[in-house]
Amino acid sequence: MGRSRYEEIAESLRQAIRSGVRPPGSRLPSESDLAATWEVSRGTVRQAVALLASEGLIGSRQGARRVVLCQERRQSFEQLNSFAQWARAMGYEASSRILARTTRPATDEEAARLGAEPGSGILDVLRLRHLDGEPVMVERTVYADWVAPVVRALPEDCVSVMDSIAERADIVAHHGEHLIDAVAAGSEDARLLRVRRASPLLRQRHLTYTAAGRAIEWTDDRYRAGSVVFNVMNSAAAAPLERRAGPGVAG
Numbered sequence: 001m002g003r004s005r006y007e008e009i010a011e012s013l014r015q016a017i018r019s020g021v022r023p024p025g026s027r028l029p030s031e032s033d034l035a036a037t038w039e040v041s042r043g044t045v046r047q048a049v050a051l052l053a054s055e056g057l058i059g060s061r062q063g064a065r066r067v068v069l070c071q072e073r074r075q076s077f078e079q080l081n082s083f084a085q086w087a088r089a090m091g092y093e094a095s096s097r098i099l100a101r102t103t104r105p106a107t108d109e110e111a112a113r114l115g116a117e118p119g120s121g122i123l124d125v126l127r128l129r130h131l132d133g134e135p136v137m138v139e140r141t142v143y144a145d146w147v148a149p150v151v152r153a154l155p156e157d158c159v160s161v162m163d164s165i166a167e168r169a170d171i172v173a174h175h176g177e178h179l180i181d182a183v184a185a186g187s188e189d190a191r192l193l194r195v196r197r198a199s200p201l202l203r204q205r206h207l208t209y210t211a212a213g214r215a216i217e218w219t220d221d222r223y224r225a226g227s228v229v230f231n232v233m234n235s236a237a238a239a240p241l242e243r244r245a246g247p248g249v250a251g
Helices: 005-020 033-040 044-054 083-090 108-114 146-150 161-169 187-193
Strands: 074-075 093-103 121-131 134-143 174-182 201-208 214-222 229-231
Touching: 005 033, 005 044, 033 044, 083 093, 093 146, 108 214, 121 146, 134 187, 146 161, 187 214
Parallel strands: 074 229
Antiparallel strands: 093 121, 121 134, 134 214, 174 201, 201 214
16 A cells, blocks of 8 residues: 555655755745645645654744754653653753642542542642753643652752752652553643644653652653654563464464
């Protein structure tokens, strides 16, 4: 089965980016120019551009021509790293702004996640995260009551909460659980990330624990499409069930 037109356009642009014909920092032609070059509709061009943005090869700011990124912003779950730690390791400049800090009763789900009593006090923090000055993620985190005083005392422009609480209070993240899905941008997310309302966002929710198994935080991170690619490595050797060939099947 042959490729669709938008896939052909995406592949041509992908090869131009990877070969250096379109270097990092350069801008793609406008949608109308690409449509004229390929003799297709602008809708077909938008599909091609959206595909490249989902791969992390180009930025996708609303109302601006797409910019070629230096490489895929690929984040792996092989190690438990904070957003800021990952950004530094990849050579990006990470910055953050705490927009709100609210002490309130925990919902039943939050209490269950954090191992707390329903209705007990938690700290709810809203942050906007940037890479190289570009807003890429809205972070909503609830902290257990034993962590809350340290987080409440951090400056608004704290780049890494996890690094800071480790340094200030010896609260160290040891392991975590990650849930990944897609959601539509609500009004607040759209405004903060500079995208249209109902635009697709990649959501990562994660629960972080100390080495002793004590819950530190339950976080809902929403990434703008095209801003990051998550990388998961797996292996048959790590599977809980051993794969076996059926009768008469060669290995």
